[in-house]
Amino acid sequence: MALTKNLFNVPNNLNANHPIEVSGRARDDVKLMVLDSLTGRTIHQKFHDLVSFIKAGDVLVLNNSRTIPSVLKGKQGKRDIEVRLSRRVTNDSWEVLIVGGLYASDKQIDFSNGITACIEGEGSELPLLMIRFSVSGQRLYEMFYQYGEPIRYEYIETPWPLDAYQTVYASVPGSVEMPSAGRAFTWKLINQLKRKGVSVVFLQLHAGLSYYGNDHWPVPSHHPESYNIPEETARIINDAKKKGNRIIAVGTTVVRTIETVADQCGFVQSGEGITTLYIKKGTPLKCVDGLVTGMHEPEASHLDLLSTLIEKEKLMSAYREAIQKEYLWHEFGDMNLIIPMENNQ
Template identity: 30%
Template sequence: MYNLSDYCYNLPDSLIAQAPCEHRSLSRLMYLDRKNHGISHRRFFDIADLLRPGDLLVVNDTRVVPARLLGHKPTGGRVEVLIIDYAAGMKHLAETGSFQCDCLIRASRRPEPGTVLDLGQDIKATVMEHRDRISVVSFGGGHHFLSQLKKTGKMPLPPYIKRNQNPGPGEGIPAHMDEHRDRHDYQTVYANAEGAVAAPTAGLHFTKELLATLSEKGVDVARITLHVGYGTFVPVRVKDIRDHQIHSEYFIIDDQTAETINRARSDGRRVIAVGTTSVRTLEFCTNERGRISAGQGRCDLFIYPGYRFKCVDAMITNFHLPESTLLMLISAFYDRERILDAYKVAVAEKYRFFSYGDAMFIE
């Protein structure tokens, strides 16, 4: 269970969702009953029937920033800059007056340190240094840069979601129309705290109407924040997964939320995490006695089979990439072989996979 190849499965490209369902809660929901090892097929709005009065639903309220910037090098060559640690950039801005953070740079030849990039709309950025595949970039303009980023930046969609930049006749819709749609679709309805460069995608299935239905049923909702970073997409490159170093991500759990979660656990009510980001944050902040502490900082918890869960009783999650840390996490929560069997069923039943795809409820 520690070999990377233990987390491989076959997935046809046709099942990788390129857009969400027209109505979020009409996406499909695979229900896994850990007690009886049952699998059933529902729609996401059926989650209202599967949750119980008194359950505490924990959601990640991070908001995705348009973190992709397109522009040119001084030579005229095209360049793409992806901000991968917005939270660190905001901290640097508060301390120094300039936005500087880790980025990924894509170009025919990576620009040398000291190179000034033109990223449009008067955005100038200086490459400060390189660390392996990551580059430190300083953006000019101080606080004004943030407003320019919101106007100019593109949503940082995962690489498996394709957008046609120059569609010909009958080849789809223009990219700017996709961008406008993705700015809405690639956010949860409860997104609030800006800072993520990837959406907590399990939450994309919720609508305000569904949340209202859950509230009427007596299901409580608590909000935490984990600014999802580039680490979500970093492939595991080691044969033994225990040797993998996961990227850290900035989190916040306030005092009231910690008290709400601890009270639910004391009362014997279920804590249900929406998404692997919520799972990681909750488990990172929970001690061996099952008590969660308020705080903020960097979460670098890597959960794989053998991990003992201290807080989370059930989870809602999407279907994840082969050999990904997210697939390892849900394998730790249930059972690796049963999870892979469920994925085979999902492929056979033509579920839609990954960020814009369908969901799974593991109870």
């Protein structure tokens, strides 16, 4: 799947299993590896030093999608069922993963408070299924928030509250997993960037499931996600492109969104839609110049996207260096800025 499989291994002790705030430190005190996309040179800092590497006139684009509690416990007869939401399709229909794959396609699923769901068929790819709930809209979301839990993978030992899976600027509910590249931002850091003359703008891409279990990851080209780009965000990005300033995405979700709507000159249009864009080595990036992202496991397709910003050999060398310096992986882990540092202030 990913082009980097078996080129590096992440030791178990480098899987971040708790938010940094638990140890009394600020979110932006995680490590930051700055990676020059031109030379492969690395600089090791703290995330709050990001302001030193972003120039006045640059545009920082963040995903303000808010994480919802997407793990639901239900029953089919006497059998317990765990349903993980993946993508909202209509007001009452979702693509979901039934953990373990044990279910009866002809029996309804009973959830709390009398709400039920029926399985209507396969989702956009296996093992996802399409289910229809007996309620819709606000009432359905109320059930999610009252009875649901955040997704917690095996490296997370403690059931942290939903707030631990939010960025500080998250405002539009819809992601089933946190757009985690933005987790290290604090309002203090965002305001420092603005005072320097950096434009900070927002869009939404509601992130779906990134892992199906049993060493099964989504096929990126079969992984639709919904997005929305406000008019002001498009205008500020386009003005910056006209002036030759850099567009820096916070997260692969932002890269996917921007590149979905960018024309051949790198200008973007506002609007909403569904993207199935798969960005990999050889895919030209028309708008995005740099990326703030987390540390990605070797099987993740995110690394294919990173290879459009920097040569694979340079990326792998930097990742092996990060392992030596004990960077932490996953949503509570450390961060990586990939950017051309020529003439960078």
